Amino acid sequence: QKKETALFGVHVIPSSWVGFVGLCAVSLLLVGNSVNFRISGSWFMNRFPDSSQSFGNDGAYTIPTALSVVDPQTNTYLYALNNPLYEVLKNAHFHSNVASENRNSVSLRTNRQLQNVAELPTLSLDRTSIGLRESVTLSWTSGKDAEGNPILQDDDLITLHCPADNESDPSQFHEAATIEQAKATSKKHTPIQEDHNDDDIINDGQEWFIPEFPIMRHESCHFRLWHKEIEQKNHFHLMATSAALINPNSRRIPTGVHLAWTDTNSEILVQFTTGDSGTPVVMYDPAEKGGSLSQRVEGTTDTYAAKDMCQEPANLTEAGKFISPGMLHSVTLTDLKPDTDYNYKVGISSGQGTIWSDVFKFHSAPPVGDVDPFAYIVYGDQGCPAVGWGEGGTWTAAMTSREVDCDELPIRHVHHVGDLSYARGAAHIWDEWFNMISSFTQKIPLMVAVGNHEYDHTAGGENGKDPSGLNASHGFSPEWGNFGDDSGGECGVPTARRFTMPANGNGVFWYSHEYASVHTITLSSEHDLSIGSLQRKWLEADLKSINRTATPWVIVEMHRPLYESEDFWDQTIVSVGLRYEIEDLLYKYKVDMILAGHYHAYVRTCDGLYQSKCNNGGPVHITVGTAGAQLDGGRLYQQSWTEYFDHTEWGYGRITVSNATHLHWEFVRAGAANDTKAGTVSDDVWIVRSATRNRN
Numbered sequence: 001q002k003k004e005t006a007l008f009g010v011h012v013i014p015s016s017w018v019g020f021v022g023l024c025a026v027s028l029l030l031v032g033n034s035v036n037f038r039i040s041g042s043w044f045m046n047r048f049p050d051s052s053q054s055f056g057n058d059g060a061y062t063i064p065t066a067l068s069v070v071d072p073q074t075n076t077y078l079y080a081l082n083n084p085l086y087e088v089l090k091n092a093h094f095h096s097n098v099a100s101e102n103r104n105s106v107s108l109r110t111n112r113q114l115q116n117v118a119e120l121p122t123l124s125l126d127r128t129s130i131g132l133r134e135s136v137t138l139s140w141t142s143g144k145d146a147e148g149n150p151i152l153q154d155d156d157l158i159t160l161h162c163p164a165d166n167e168s169d170p171s172q173f174h175e176a177a178t179i180e181q182a183k184a185t186s187k188k189h190t191p192i193q194e195d196h197n198d199d200d201i202i203n204d205g206q207e208w209f210i211p212e213f214p215i216m217r218h219e220s221c222h223f224r225l226w227h228k229e230i231e232q233k234n235h236f237h238l239m240a241t242s243a244a245l246i247n248p249n250s251r252r253i254p255t256g257v258h259l260a261w262t263d264t265n266s267e268i269l270v271q272f273t274t275g276d277s278g279t280p281v282v283m284y285d286p287a288e289k290g291g292s293l294s295q296r297v298e299g300t301t302d303t304y305a306a307k308d309m310c311q312e313p314a315n316l317t318e319a320g321k322f323i324s325p326g327m328l329h330s331v332t333l334t335d336l337k338p339d340t341d342y343n344y345k346v347g348i349s350s351g352q353g354t355i356w357s358d359v360f361k362f363h364s365a366p367p368v369g370d371v372d373p374f375a376y377i378v379y380g381d382q383g384c385p386a387v388g389w390g391e392g393g394t395w396t397a398a399m400t401s402r403e404v405d406c407d408e409l410p411i412r413h414v415h416h417v418g419d420l421s422y423a424r425g426a427a428h429i430w431d432e433w434f435n436m437i438s439s440f441t442q443k444i445p446l447m448v449a450v451g452n453h454e455y456d457h458t459a460g461g462e463n464g465k466d467p468s469g470l471n472a473s474h475g476f477s478p479e480w481g482n483f484g485d486d487s488g489g490e491c492g493v494p495t496a497r498r499f500t501m502p503a504n505g506n507g508v509f510w511y512s513h514e515y516a517s518v519h520t521i522t523l524s525s526e527h528d529l530s531i532g533s534l535q536r537k538w539l540e541a542d543l544k545s546i547n548r549t550a551t552p553w554v555i556v557e558m559h560r561p562l563y564e565s566e567d568f569w570d571q572t573i574v575s576v577g578l579r580y581e582i583e584d585l586l587y588k589y590k591v592d593m594i595l596a597g598h599y600h601a602y603v604r605t606c607d608g609l610y611q612s613k614c615n616n617g618g619p620v621h622i623t624v625g626t627a628g629a630q631l632d633g634g635r636l637y638q639q640s641w642t643e644y645f646d647h648t649e650w651g652y653g654r655i656t657v658s659n660a661t662h663l664h665w666e667f668v669r670a671g672a673a674n675d676t677k678a679g680t681v682s683d684d685v686w687i688v689r690s691a692t693r694n695r696n
Helices: 019-037 041-047 084-089 178-189 392-405 429-443 493-498 532-546 570-590
Strands: 093-094 116-119 120-123 136-141 158-162 173-179 205-210 220-228 233-241 255-261 268-275 277-288 293-297 300-301 329-334 343-348 354-357 360-363 375-381 411-416 446-448 511-515 520-524 553-557 593-596 602-605 609-610 613-618 620-625 642-646 651-657 663-670 680-688
Touching: 019 343, 084 173, 120 233, 120 392, 120 532, 158 178, 173 178, 178 205, 205 520, 220 360, 233 620, 255 429, 255 446, 277 329, 293 329, 293 360, 375 392, 375 446, 392 411, 392 532, 392 651, 429 446, 520 532, 602 663, 602 680, 609 620, 620 651, 642 680
Parallel strands: 093 233, 375 411, 411 446, 520 553, 553 593, 593 620
Antiparallel strands: 120 136, 136 205, 158 173, 158 220, 220 233, 255 268, 268 329, 277 293, 277 343, 300 329, 343 354, 343 360, 375 651, 511 520, 602 620, 602 642, 609 613, 651 663, 663 680
16 A cells, blocks of 8 residues: 555555545544644645635525525425425315405404404405516505404415416415415515615515516416414315416417537537427527528427435425426437537427527537637536526526636537436426526526536335446445435436436537547546446546547546645545546546536646656646535645645636647636625636646
8 A cells, every 4th residue: 555645645455445435534633633733733724715705595405496486484494395384284274255255254453353344354466477487576455354454464375376276176286385474575676776674664675576576387376365264273274276377389489498518519409498398499690691591400308307316305396496497308410510600499399380599599519620719618516506506507608608608719618527406306496596607697507517416316216217227226336435425316317317418428418529629538436446347447548548649638537626725524434435536537637627516616636646656657636616605614634735725716617629639727716796706716827738648
């Protein structure tokens, strides 16, 4: 065994993994005191940016409900997967005929009977027809008893039902909120005017402003207003029903349009979603033809159901958990002219005709081996803001879109190294995430890796459910790992069905593709990479096949990093495990760069890192898990390879491939539109390689 002096700088060839894990454990025990000393001293603070900034928990890891309902006590968003109101309503009794027939059967808060009601509560909408993701305001009156007292109280209930069917089961709601929650949600979401007074609220606060009505894939919805009974507190009586909220063609309008490269350089894949089935169609033509779209290609359709998921909560069909993803369409455009602008639109064809998307533009790939400069974006660990998440994901998406639209050096694709939407079983989040990123995914390909929050599960993966082909109840679980159930039972199903990556590996889990002078390999850190494993065999075969004359740059992307120096010891052991499995192989084939996420921070190592030594013939390792998830609060343990560390700002990586020998990496700060520091480069490095290298 050969040991390096740096902490976890251990290159081991153990006789068994038990020995390896034991070695890691001993290392932790031996260095604990020195680690605590070094990270608290001036060495850390002088070398890296200020790490004292803290970030609130409001929305950082919250998965908002469908309408982003707010807890009035904390003014934070309720958690869709563990909403106390949802749990209470599982055992509720809903009585739907009270307002019209049985008024004398219900005890009001004042212990008066409904037969003494002078005025029933009402429920109304400010509009009855909306487009996708437009705003709507729901208003109500509290009603009055014979003595003029209001009937409704703060713990009475509003539910949302789609489609708008008065005969539907009232317990099958898409959203639910108490009156108090609805008012708090409206207050949080209502734009504040300069002359606004909190005490001067329209309609005495009896309204619920919804800034963006979410994608429901139903052409109608309505709200119901319920009165909670005094004597039987889990009984609710219908007081009023709103008019139907009509969303014309919502089942047929394409959403979530995104592009991907295939394993053929003259192709591009177009994917999108609708509520209805039909024949997916793309019309396209080179942009030089102006508005003409004469070429037509049809594609295929897929979907998935709750039963396809591996475990709870993803496989539960109740509020806050599984909802149908709609129909997932894929169309491949072939025989494209290289390096050419194209216009295109998508739709589904059926007996009702075709409803088309807007017309978008993409740029086809240049020939493999092309030496012209280009740039692309890399990041990981984004999540979806909806209304309830932190703003980092929104900022990263908006700034990526701005870069794509910039007339300077073109951005040709975005690489997301895993932990995409963080839906974790709350299916509505996938639509919210796609909506957030669609401003650029309609224009350039989005290539993704699978992270722990897409795949990791502990049960239910057998009998063909695991889309990666692993026939086991649980996912990869080495004794040195910390692989749990972070996908919320999704086990990669939504990711594998919503994304199609190049078909030269194992679907979305591991694959490679070439663009100009770069060969990119995407691995799954959530699957076995040990000697003899399917993924390891594929990786070595792919590395052997690379033509370093045509694609001199070789970059590996995976969710978990091989080197990361924050003091999260269970994660560090996993990094050491991954090093043991593939570091020698990546060194042998002279990989230039390894990109990862998982840690919600930015870390760049020295170049040439191998066996924990800089300038030792290995790649540069970069962790860029800063696209929107809550930033880490960890410190660095003592080691020699970290050149830059920052966990105080969201941002993304920008790679500019200048030629066969020079590649420029930049870490760009994300921020709001009015943030003067947004878009500034916090860190950068040039990677320089020999022009005559033949690394095979």
